[in-house]
Amino acid sequence: MQLTSEHKILAESARRFVQQEIDPHVEQWERERIFPARELFRKLGALGLLGVTKPEQVGGLGLDYSYAAVVHQELGRCLSGGVPMAIGVQTDMATPALARFGSDEVRQRFLAPAVSGEMVACIGVSEPDAGSDVAAIRTRAVRDGDDYVISGSKMWITNGTQADWMCMLAVTGGDHRHRNKSLICVPLRDEDGSRYPGVSLTSKIEKIGMHCSDTALLSFDEVRVPVRWRIGEEGEGFIYQMQQFQEERLFAALSTIGALEQALAETEDYVRERRIFGAPVLNNQVVHYRLAELHTELAGLKALTWQGVESVVAGEDATPLASMAKLSSARLARTLIDSCLQYWGGMGYSSESAISRRYRDSRLWSIGGGADEVMLGIICKHLDLMPGGTEGDRR
Amino acid sequence: MKVLVAVKRVVDYNVKVRAKSDQSGVDLANVKMAMNPFCEIAVEEAVRLKEAGKVEEIVAVSVGPDAAQEQLRTALALGADRAILVRHEGESEPLGVAKVLHKLVEREQADMVLLGKQAIDDDNNQTGQMLAALMNRPQGTFISELNIDGEQVSITREVDGGLQKIRFQLPAVITVDLRLNEPRYASLPNIMKARQKPLDAVDPAELGVDLEPRLAVLKVTDPPVRQAGIVVETVADLVDKLRNEAKVI
Numbered sequence: 139m140q141l142t143s144e145h146k147i148l149a150e151s152a153r154r155f156v157q158q159e160i161d162p163h164v165e166q167w168e169r170e171r172i173f174p175a176r177e178l179f180r181k182l183g184a185l186g187l188l189g190v191t192k193p194e195q196v197g198g199l200g201l202d203y204s205y206a207a208v209v210h211q212e213l214g215r216c217l218s219g220g221v222p223m224a225i226g227v228q229t230d231m232a233t234p235a236l237a238r239f240g241s242d243e244v245r246q247r248f249l250a251p252a253v254s255g256e257m258v259a260c261i262g263v264s265e266p267d268a269g270s271d272v273a274a275i276r277t278r279a280v281r282d283g284d285d286y287v288i289s290g291s292k293m294w295i296t297n298g299t300q301a302d303w304m305c306m307l308a309v310t311g312g313d314h315r316h317r318n319k320s321l322i323c324v325p326l327r328d329e330d331g332s333r334y335p336g337v338s339l340t341s342k343i344e345k346i347g348m349h350c351s352d353t354a355l356l357s358f359d360e361v362r363v364p365v366r367w368r369i370g371e372e373g374e375g376f377i378y379q380m381q382q383f384q385e386e387r388l389f390a391a392l393s394t395i396g397a398l399e400q401a402l403a404e405t406e407d408y409v410r411e412r413r414i415f416g417a418p419v420l421n422n423q424v425v426h427y428r429l430a431e432l433h434t435e436l437a438g439l440k441a442l443t444w445q446g447v448e449s450v451v452a453g454e455d456a457t458p459l460a461s462m463a464k465l466s467s468a469r470l471a472r473t474l475i476d477s478c479l480q481y482w483g484g485m486g487y488s489s490e491s492a493i494s495r496r497y498r499d500s501r502l503w504s505i506g507g508g509a510d511e512v513m514l515g516i517i518c519k520h521l522d523l524m525p526g527g528t529e530g531d532r533r
Numbered sequence: 534m535k536v537l538v539a540v541k542r543v544v545d546y547n548v549k550v551r552a553k554s555d556q557s558g559v560d561l562a563n564v565k566m567a568m569n570p571f572c573e574i575a576v577e578e579a580v581r582l583k584e585a586g587k588v589e590e591i592v593a594v595s596v597g598p599d600a601a602q603e604q605l606r607t608a609l610a611l612g613a614d615r616a617i618l619v620r621h622e623g624e625s626e627p628l629g630v631a632k633v634l635h636k637l638v639e640r641e642q643a644d645m646v647l648l649g650k651q652a653i654d655d656d657n658n659q660t661g662q663m664l665a666a667l668m669n670r671p672q673g674t675f676i677s678e679l680n681i682d683g684e685q686v687s688i689t690r691e692v693d694g695g696l697q698k699i700r701f702q703l704p705a706v707i708t709v710d711l712r713l714n715e716p717r718y719a720s721l722p723n724i725m726k727a728r729q730k731p732l733d734a735v736d737p738a739e740l741g742v743d744l745e746p747r748l749a750v751l752k753v754t755d756p757p758v759r760q761a762g763i764v765v766e767t768v769a770d771l772v773d774k775l776r777n778e779a780k781v782i
Contacts, residue, residue: 143606144724150567150607151719157547186721199721407549 139444139451145208152187152212164218167350168495171342173221175258175300179228183255188229192237196250203385203450206230207392214396217492219499220351222393223506227296228252230385231507232259232305235321235378239370247367248303248323260301262292262324263379266355269294270512272307273315273376277358279308279322281365286310286322288361291340294506298354299342302327307375310368320375323367326356336361347498383508384456387464390507391443394467394500398436398474401496402429405478408485425481432474439466458520465513468503475500534681534703535590536579537643539634540608541569542601543654556752559654568604571649573611574709577716578679579647580612587681590614594637596621596630596744602732609727610719616732621744629737629744631663636740638668643704645686650675650708661708671701677712 159181167173182188190206192198199205206229213222236249251257268274277290288308295304304324312318325334333339340355370378406429409419420426443466446459479486479493486493504510518524544550544559545567553560568576582588593608593616595601605616619633638646651658665672671686673679677696678689687700691710737744765771775782 143603144728146603147607147610147719147724147727148721151610151721151724155718184720185718190721199725201721201725205721 139204139448141204141208145205148205149208149212151185152209153215155182155185155187156212156216160221161217164216164221164350167221168218169349171344171349172299172352173218173224173350175224175297176255178221179225179255179258181255182225183253188225188255189253190229192233192249192253193245195242196237196245197253198237203388204447207388207444207447210389210392211396211399214393214398215400216397218348218350218495219393219397219502220348222396223348223502224297224351226386226389226393227261228259230389231296231382232261234385235382236305236323236369238381239321239374239378240323241366244323244367244369251302257302258297258300260295260297260304260326262295262304262306262356264294265291266293270509272379273319275307275309275319277306277308279306279310279320279363281310282362284365285362286365286368288322288324288336288358288363291355291357293355294343295354295356296351298356299339299352304356305369307379310372310375312373316376317373318376319379320372321369321378322363322375323369324358324361324363334361346501347495348502349498384450384460386507387460387513388443388446388450388456390503391439391446391460391463391467394471394503395436395440395443397496397500398439398467398471401475401478401493402432402436404492405429405481409481412483419481428477428481432477435470436474439463439470442466458517461508461513461516461520464503464508465510465517468500468510471500471503534588534644535592535641536582536588537634537638537641537646538572538575538579538591538593538608538613539630539646539648539660540572540576540593540595540601540604541649541652541654542566542595542597542604543569543652546570546653552753552755556754558750558753566600566603568607569649569652569654571651571653571709571711572604572608573649573716574711574713575647575649576608576611576613577714578709580717581714582679582681583612592617592637592641592643594619594634596625596633596737598622599734602734605732606724606727607719609730609732610724611717612723613730615730618732618734619740620734620736624746624750625744626746626748627657627659628663628747629742630660631667632742633737633740633744634660634664635667636742638664638704640740645703646706648706648708650710661706665706668704668706671705672707673699673701673705674708675710676707677710679707679713 186199187209189198190201191203194200213225216222233252252259265275279286279288304326306322306324307319309318310320326337328334336359338357340357343353409425412419443463446456446463449456449459475497479497482491482493485491545565548564550559579591583591591613593605593613595605596619602618605618609616648661673688675691676688677691680687684703690697
């Protein structure tokens with residue numbers, strides 16, 4: 139894809155933002171197991187980075203996905219994977235369906251403040267007993283007059299302890315498991331910042347990586363929400379969510395590309411400086427050949443992912459390409475960062491090196507946002523390779 | 534008031550540059566380029582003056598290859614009103630650039646020229662001073678503070694051993710130091726709006742300026758690798774080494 143000078147200036151602006159507003163604080167935020175989402179999102183919102191593709195009526199720029207894509211790549215360079223992931227939840231996981239199908243009222247109430255950074259959003263699909271098998275979720279939203287009464291719990295919720303509202307997938311009634319769910323904007327806090335009635339934080343989950351990103355288990359006990367805060371039609375939530383997963387997958391692939399380019403650059407700097415047996419580590423053929431292989435694989439990933447971006451821009455169904463890009467990026471992250479870490483020697487195994495954090499953080503992407511196995515199932519379906527009777531629910 | 538701001542395309546400050554193996558210069562193949570950080574500060578100051586109502590128009594100027602349009606577009610996104618690219622491939626030397634700027638100051642009837650105190654590629658720190666000489670107008674260099682009251686300019690400049698405050702009349706040339714301001718980020722709405730702003734390109738010949746280098750670069754090499762340090766046991770050892778090996782005391 140031919141990038142314009144606007145893409146390049148945007149990328150430069152996003153890169154500088156990461157270097158100056160995020161990276162210097164990463165050590166502290168990782169230690170504290172939280173980053174200040176509200177404060178950071180307001181700054182991002184002021185630069186227009188939370189609403190690149192969102193409609194102008196809600197304060198977005200209404201640009202095509204390629205502009206968001208260059209931002210995602212730059213965010214991925216961040217020294218912590220947790221911060222870009224949290225931003226991705228706001229821009230590409232919790233809000234695409236709302237932008238596409240939400241009524242004016244619900245978009246003004248929930249989307250506009252997510253674009254400006256005044257509110258922090260999260261996405262509520264996974265539950266303690268259902269993750270990859272999305273159709274198996276059990277949280278129910280029962281109609282009572284003009285309200286839904288919601289009961290259930292949502293697990294692995296990124297931004298969960300800080301979020302103001304959740305884009306929640308809940309069962310609203312009906313027999314067919316793909317036609318009995320709806321997406322609903324559920325407030326998690328009142329305007330004064332206290333918990334919305336019936337919402338409780340059951341636990342904050344500790345993880346092997348993504349330390350500065352908060353991950354929560356949230357419980358909903360007869361939470362009342364007006365029916366008009368539903369996104370689009372009742373019963374269409376599963377379909378909307380499946381569409382919304384395309385942005386999520388491309389976000390994962392694009393931010394991983396940024397992280398991997400950065401991992402290679404950091405490693406190359408290190409092996410040029412670090413000497414062994416009287417010469418730079420880089421001078422060993424096993425090292426420079428391996429780096430060449432990794433660059434080659436990364437170039438392949440980039441080509442695949444940007445084909446997915448072009449497909450979105452062209453208005454096509456990007457599901458197969460986005461799923462392939464997500465799978466491929468998660469797997470390359472595991473091998474590429476592991477190879478890089480090896481050449482850092484003892485420093486690579488110490489917590490203070492950037493590469494060791496990338497190693498821990500990147501492991502998530504073969505699990506989060508649709509596990510590798512889910513991507514494989516989806517790709518099989520599109521290739522018509524799925525044997526009858528074993529189909530997964532995610533397209 | 535009209536302000537001219539100079540903008541140079543240079544190697545990004547994060548890049549660790551390396552000398553070419555034939556020692557003819559710095560290896561620029563596939564190296565990330567960006568706006569010179571001091572130029573960013575100059576643009577930012579011009580934009581702040583405009584926001585304060587003291588400047589009506591900001592014209593960003595770059596002497597460089599076509600690719601330098603990117604840096605000019607960035608200046609437009611940051612708040613410049615229009616831009617002029619003076620097309621030139623290869624090295625540009627301070628005197629040539631000063632001559633170009635001099636011609637443009639005359640053509641544009643600019644009241645003030647804001648420049649970075651130096652560009653981080655060659656670190657010459659000469660263009661602003663040469664321009665002031667060519668214009669035969671006052672110069673305020675390495676400034677960390679700028680106040681404008683009508684035709685009167687008061688600046689604080691960073692000099693060895695302290696700060697110096699001076700006053701002079703416009704038109705004038707001002708070169709900025711690091712502590713003058715913290716440049717903003719180009720916001721996405723402003724990046725998109727900048728597409729509509731005019732960017733003209735001219736050849737140095739049209740301005741009657743010859744940009745051919747006057748200097749010959751003999752060779753460019755990496756700095757020598759520093760020897761590893763040692764830990765001395767006692768203060769007496771240290772004094773002994775300083776006196777007898779380093780011969781500094």
